[in-house]
Amino acid sequence: MAELKQKLRDNGVFVGRWIPVSERLPKDNKEVLVYLDDKPFIAWFENGEWLTDDFIVDKEFEPIAWIPLPEPYKAESKDI
Numbered sequence: 001m002a003e004l005k006q007k008l009r010d011n012g013v014f015v016g017r018w019i020p021v022s023e024r025l026p027k028d029n030k031e032v033l034v035y036l037d038d039k040p041f042i043a044w045f046e047n048g049e050w051l052t053d054d055f056i057v058d059k060e061f062e063p064i065a066w067i068p069l070p071e072p073y074k075a076e077s078k079d080i
Contacts, residue, residue: 018065026066034063042069 018035026032026045034043034050043052043063050063 016067016070018067020065021063026068030068032066032068035065036063 028046029044031042031044033040034052036043041052041054041063043050043066045051
């Protein structure tokens with residue numbers, strides 16, 4: 001299984017898993033994808049609170065899981 005995951009990563013495929021917030025929280029101020037109210041959102045955890053540019057996350061709508069974001073897109077350069 002580890003070999004397969006590495007081959008996928010080597011070919012640019014993002015391989016990850018959802019991490020329950022009960023298991024672990026992301027590092028402070030690191031944007032991640034969170035699962036909240038049956039929808040994914042980009043958010044970050046800071047000083048004990050979840051924050052997002054889309055809306056204010058209140059205690060009633062705590063994310064249940066998160067996953068690191070993939071690496072940003074980089075256009076391939078073509079040598080001529």
